[in-house]
Amino acid sequence: MRNLHDRLAAYPADTLKGMRRGIEKEGLRVLPAGGLALTPHPLALGAALTHPLITTDYSESQLELITGAHEGVQQCLDELTEVHQFVHRTLDGSGGELLWASSMPCKLPIDETIPLARYGSSHIGRAKSVYRMGLGLRYGRRMQTISGIHYNWSLPGVDSEQYFALIRNFRRHAFLLLYLFGASPALCPCFVNGREHGLERLDGGGALYLPHATSLRMGRLGYQSAAQATLAVSYNGLRGYADSLHEALTRPYPAYEAVGVRNPGGDYNQLGTSLLQIENEFYGTIRPKRTVRTGERPLHALRERGVEYVEVRLMDLDPFVPVGITASTMRLLDVFLLHCLLSDSPPDTPTEITELQHNQQLVAERGREIGLRLQRNGQDVLLTDWGAEVLAACEPLATALDAAHGSGEHGAALRAARALMAAPDSTPSARVLECIVQGHGNSFDAFARQQSIRARDALLALPWTARQQARYLALADASMAEQKAIEAADTLPFEAWRAQYMAVQGLGG
Numbered sequence: 001m002r003n004l005h006d007r008l009a010a011y012p013a014d015t016l017k018g019m020r021r022g023i024e025k026e027g028l029r030v031l032p033a034g035g036l037a038l039t040p041h042p043l044a045l046g047a048a049l050t051h052p053l054i055t056t057d058y059s060e061s062q063l064e065l066i067t068g069a070h071e072g073v074q075q076c077l078d079e080l081t082e083v084h085q086f087v088h089r090t091l092d093g094s095g096g097e098l099l100w101a102s103s104m105p106c107k108l109p110i111d112e113t114i115p116l117a118r119y120g121s122s123h124i125g126r127a128k129s130v131y132r133m134g135l136g137l138r139y140g141r142r143m144q145t146i147s148g149i150h151y152n153w154s155l156p157g158v159d160s161e162q163y164f165a166l167i168r169n170f171r172r173h174a175f176l177l178l179y180l181f182g183a184s185p186a187l188c189p190c191f192v193n194g195r196e197h198g199l200e201r202l203d204g205g206g207a208l209y210l211p212h213a214t215s216l217r218m219g220r221l222g223y224q225s226a227a228q229a230t231l232a233v234s235y236n237g238l239r240g241y242a243d244s245l246h247e248a249l250t251r252p253y254p255a256y257e258a259v260g261v262r263n264p265g266g267d268y269n270q271l272g273t274s275l276l277q278i279e280n281e282f283y284g285t286i287r288p289k290r291t292v293r294t295g296e297r298p299l300h301a302l303r304e305r306g307v308e309y310v311e312v313r314l315m316d317l318d319p320f321v322p323v324g325i326t327a328s329t330m331r332l333l334d335v336f337l338l339h340c341l342l343s344d345s346p347p348d349t350p351t352e353i354t355e356l357q358h359n360q361q362l363v364a365e366r367g368r369e370i371g372l373r374l375q376r377n378g379q380d381v382l383l384t385d386w387g388a389e390v391l392a393a394c395e396p397l398a399t400a401l402d403a404a405h406g407s408g409e410h411g412a413a414l415r416a417a418r419a420l421m422a423a424p425d426s427t428p429s430a431r432v433l434e435c436i437v438q439g440h441g442n443s444f445d446a447f448a449r450q451q452s453i454r455a456r457d458a459l460l461a462l463p464w465t466a467r468q469q470a471r472y473l474a475l476a477d478a479s480m481a482e483q484k485a486i487e488a489a490d491t492l493p494f495e496a497w498r499a500q501y502m503a504v505q506g507l508g509g
Contacts, residue, residue: 016338018071021069027063028106029063040060059114060117065083077330127498138270160238160306164241182427186444187199233248335398
């Protein structure tokens with residue numbers, strides 16, 4: 001604890017106030033009755049390739065709403081809310097589509113008919129679609145329709161090695177965030193059609209669930225891959241991490257080589273046949289990130305200029321909140337990430353990495369089970385004891401952040417988290433199950449659809465000015481013009497461009 005206090009003293013109030021966070025929030029467009037919307041990305045929202053705030057993720061049906069990086073939690077949340085308002089007004093005015101409020105998807109059509117995101121005819125636009133084709137072939141399209149919130153976080157003066165120390169501690173203590181904020185304990189049976197799953201069925205309504213699950217999204221049914229399980233990625237520093245990722249991006253993988261880059265008719269199956277097509281294919285609860293330049297590979301950017309911020313990737317959508325996350329949750333994340341940064345962070349080992357994978361799956365599937373024990377340095381420890389220990393260590397950090405901001409809101413967020421450690425029935429995952437059973441006839445779809453309608457109605461009821469509308473329409477028009485300019489600037493044939501972009505030289509190192 002002494003070391004943590006000493007390190008905290010090195011960060012004056014002005015530095016703590018310089019903490020920045022931004023949000024990327026995914027959500028499926030669904031029809032009023034609850035099925036997946038198969039319509040194209042609405043033109044009124046702008047071009048998904050170039051719009052700074054509104055794009056798509058895996059599917060043409062999966063919106064991704066993006067904020068800038070903000071020094072204030074409320075400013076970040078205000079921007080996220082405003083983007084949601086414009087999207088909901090646009091969807092409501094053109095057929096009444098909804099944004100799905102849950103991380104686990106709505107009723108889905110057969111895998112092959114889930115539409116891939118389209119980004120126009122430019123080389124970079126085509127490459128983004130081909131990459132998604134590859135993801136569908138490798139992991140199935142249903143898995144890619146899962147949605148979540150990515151929390152991007154930075155602090156002034158933190159260098160790459162300090163960010164990697166943060167990442168190691170985050171991975172050690174990520175179980176706590178799954179317990180506190182996991183909100184996907186149940187799903188639609190369509191998601192696991194044809195798969196072994198081990199889930200239980202709620203009578204009558206047909207929802208599949210696990211009684212003590214926190215986040216099925218982050219368990220074995222979510223973003224998991226047998227191929228990626230072979231990766232041994234080190235988080236002990238930038239060089240080791242970059243070398244691990246480089247190897248995955250260049251290692252031929254027989255199953256993907258058998259598929260090939262193109263099919264006999266000449267259409268593209270995937271961008272490449274290595275274990276990972278590109279860097280973003282690597283799944284993880286947290287990533288080191290660096291803003292890339294035009295045409296630059298993310299790994300090259302990291303190697304050349306170091307880590308700029310971290311991207312937290314394990315947060316479920318909160319279906320009880322119109323925009324999927326609250327200010328209190330964001331403040332707890334800020335305290336938690338500061339704790340990860342300032343606490344002792346010994347190097348990870350293959351043994352510890354195996355323990356962490358075990359803990360993640362255990363908490364995702366059984367996190368609210370009374371007496372659940374996790375593995376820590378070869379010993380069994382109660383989840384509740386370990387979680388309480390981490391939260392207690394966060395107290396001076398919450399106090400420092402409140403002093404810097406002249407408020408008590410970080411302390412309040414921490415107290416709420418500590419209360420949940422003794423009240424698993426009050427966690428979001430428990431509340432979701434309670435609502436499904438007591439209010440929606442054991443139907444996951446009915447619950448998520450009602451929460452989606454409530455979110456839409458709440459956002460449509462907020463004030464909205466002609467000036468706001470004009471600004472978002474101008475952003476949409478500008479994005480369309482920018483996409484056309486990118487398309488007009490391409491000169492190489494696409495295959496030559498693809499080969500150039502995928503060349504090993506572009507990875508740096």
